[in-house]
Amino acid sequence: MRKLSSGTTLVEVLVVIGLIGLIGVAGMRFFTSVNTSQKAFSQQAILQMESRKAFDQIIDQIREGTDVIRPVTGETLHYMTFRDLINQVNMLYLEPNKEESNRLKQRVYRLISYCNDFSGIYKKENEKILHNSIKQLRFTSLSPSSVQVNATVVSDKGEYQFLAHVGLLNVGGIE
Amino acid sequence: MRPSNIRRGMALPFTIVAMVVVIGFIMTMSRMNQGVKTQIFHTNNHQLSFLMAYSALSRVCAKIHSFSWASRPFATAPYAENKVALQGGYYDLLVENSKNREFQADVYVRTNLAGIARMYFWRIRFNDDLLDVSNQIFVEAFLNGDPKDFPVAGKANPFAKKVEDLLAQRAANQKKSDLLAREVLKLKKPNDIIKELNGRPIEAPDGSFPPTPEDMALAAKLPVSMPEMPLLPGSEKPDAAGPNPAKPPSAYDTMAGLDMDSKMKKVVSTSESAFKYTDEGWKKMEEKGAAGFDEAYELHKVAAAEREKAYDEMSGLIKDAKSGITDAPSSGAAAAIEEMVSQTIVAGVQNLGKAMSRGMDQFKDSAGQDYLGSINTAEGVAQLTSDWENALNFMTAEVQRMTSLANQISSFKKDGKVEAALQETLQQAQDELAKMTMLVELAKKRLEELIKKEEEEADQQQQEQEDAGGGA
Structure with a gap:
């Protein structure tokens, strides 16, 4: 009797199709879940990047300062006053951001920087909004020329906490 | 010869497909990770x-x-x-x-x-x-x-020039900045600080979303109070010249410079006080009319004393500033003193100008003329003329003193806005003076008219009496 050795039986084909299907479905599900977490991770990275960009500005501003006025050494406050390179008094403070609060369904603040140029009047150009959705902000002065900034930034992508120890580098003017 | 038991299976295609899938998966994962890595790297850059x-x-x-x-x-x-x-x-x-x-x-x-x-x-x-x-x-x-x-x-290095300019600016701002920093340190609330820095008041939260307990605790926490250190008298300075020094300590040096700061503060507070008492005096008159005269008189007496004090303090400050400028360690420091003192003097002159103008509020529009017109006796108008002449003499003296102060600081370095504020105050004082002069002229004219009229009436009355006597 001639042995039927070439080709595949219907059962074999069905088993193979079944296996491919199972592996495919499992693979797709795995891939989708990895993709989702990757996207979330990427969004976190974007949030981090946007927040860090804003805080880089703040750090640059503080770094060019001469000395911290408030908080005094050892004190923690939600605002900071310090003198800049040309001895102007600057203040970093929070102001409620109603639009963002309504959008994010929680209380968030704008981080504002204001600089007094001794003109004796308010000038719009001396006021800068550095960030639009800050949940919490703390400044702790560690010495007259260094401060620890601790902020929680919130967006629809999540929350990001930022902690930096910044030294005011223009100390030569006050030693 | 072809072996008969060789089966043409699916192992190879399966392996190839599996490898393609695995390689594709690895490449995709690696690309995604690379993207995130790049993002984080740029963040840290x-x-x-x-x-x-x-x-x-x-x-x-x-x-x-x-x-x-x-x-x-x-x-x-x-x-x-x-x-x-x-x-x-x-x-x-x-x-x-x-x-x-x-x-x-x-x-x-x-x-x-x-x-x-x-x-x-x-x-x-x-x-x-x-x-x-x-x-x-x-x-x-x-x-x-x-x-x-x-x-x-x-x-050539333009950046070095920029640095020089910034450092000169820093030196010029030093004293003003020290003064402001000391004021800021005394304040407890962010809104008070931003006000001191001439910033926009901070908006209050609308209460839609409650603050976190941490936020509430931090908002309720007041900054620590700084101890007030009494200043060392000039004679106790380590480098003081000893008893009866030939030259008194200069107004500008690292320690005695603080005296000038306190003098500047005094000028501002005394001139503000002069305005405050003047304003309160006039308010009493406006509220109570003639019944408030005694209270107003007392308040205006205090205001006059404060005004005299303010003028003396301003003259003293300018004198100290001139000595400080001579002894200043650099041209930047000298310019800083000039700018700071001129700013203070202008603030003082503005307050005194305001006090003077406050008295002229009663003559707004044509109120002075109307009041004059309402008095129908020569005696009443004579009294009013005398009062107005006294006011005019006082105002003339005030304008002269203000102008003299402005002349004394004319060579001082000033911000454009400070100069403009000074000129505006002096101009306003001149305008008030011109208005008062005009009122005195009108009062004199009216007095002449009334005297003439009363004389005519007296003559007429006498004539009538004579006529009546003759007829009898």
């Missing part, structure tokens, strides 16, 4: 660049420490390093002596990390103190710059 630049500065400081200042590597010519590899990037360095400044050097570092270039600048000062070798280098100025501003040795 700013901090890493600064750390690279700071490392370069530390190396410069170490070189200065290793040699003496006299044999520093950039003593005779700028010292440069190019494309020094660090942290996966590189930096360029240039150090040169600061122009026209002893023991100072300018350090420029341009970093390049992942294709992003940044420039940092430090001006360092070397304190050649053999007794304190651990604290010899101070940063005089630190700035972030544009990478394009990185100087080329031996060529």
Whole structure:
């Protein structure tokens, strides 16, 4: 009797199709879940990047300062006053951001920087909004020329906490 | 011969498909991770660049420490390093002596990390103190710059000029800044601080979303109070000239300079007080009419005393300022004193001008003329004329004193806005004076008319009496 050795039986084909299907479905599900977490991770990275960009500005501003006025050494406050390179008094403070609060369904603040140029009047150009959705902000002065900034930034992508120890580098003017 | 038991199976295609799938999966994952890695790397780029630049500065400081200042590597010519590899990037360095400044050097570092270039600048000062070798280098100025501003040795350097301008500005602002910082330290609430800095009031939350307990605790927490240190009297200064010094301590030096600060504060508070009492006096008159005269008189007496005090304090301040300017350690410091004192004098003159104008509020529009018209007796108008003449004499003296103060600070450096405020106050005072002069003229004219009229009436009455007597 001639042995039927070439080709595949219907059962074999069905088993193979079944296996491919199972592996495919499992693979797709795995891939989708990895993709989702990757996207979330990427969004976190974007949030981090946007927040860090804003805080880089703040750090640059503080770094060019001469000395911290408030908080005094050892004190923690939600605002900071310090003198800049040309001895102007600057203040970093929070102001409620109603639009963002309504959008994010929680209380968030704008981080504002204001600089007094001794003109004796308010000038719009001396006021800068550095960030639009800050949940919490703390400044702790560690010495007259260094401060620890601790902020929680919130967006629809999540929350990001930022902690930096910044030294005011223009100390030569006050030693 | 072909073996009959060889089956044509699916192993190879399966393996190939599986390999393609696995390779594709790995590549996709790797690309995604790379994207995130790149994002995080860029996020850190700013901090890493600064750390690279700071490392370069530390190396410069170490070189200065290793040699003496006299044999520093950039003593005779700028010292440069190019494309020094660090942290996966590189930096360029240039150090040169600061122009026209002893023991100072300018350090420029341009970093390049992942294709992003940044420039940092430090001006360092070397304190050649053999007794304190651990604290010899101070940063005089630190700035972030544009990478394009990185100087080329031996060529003109506009960035150094910019630094000089900023440092001059810093010196000019020093005293004003000290004064403001001291005021800020006394304040407890952010809104009060922003007001002191002339900023926009901070909006209040609308209460839609409750604050976190941490926020509430922090908002309720008041900053610590700073102890007030009493000033040392000039005679107790370590470098005082001893008993009966030939020359009294100058108004401008690191310690006695504070006296000038307190004098400036006094000028502002006394002149404000002069306005306050004047205003309260007039308010009493407006509220109670003639019944409030006695109270108003007392208040105006206090206001007059405060005004005299303010003028004396302003003259004293200008005198001290002139002495301080002569002894100032630099032209920048002298300019700072001038600017600060002129600002204070203008604030004082503004307050006194306001007090003077407050009295003229009663003559708004044609109120003065109307009041004059309402008095129908020569005696009444004579009294009014006398009162108005007294007011005119007082105002003339006030305007002369204000103008004299303005002349005394005419050579002082002033901000454009301060100068404009002074001119506006003087102009307003002149306008008020002109108005008062006009009212006195009108009163005199009216007095003449009434005297004439009363004389005519008296003559007429006499004539009528004579006629009546003759007829009888």
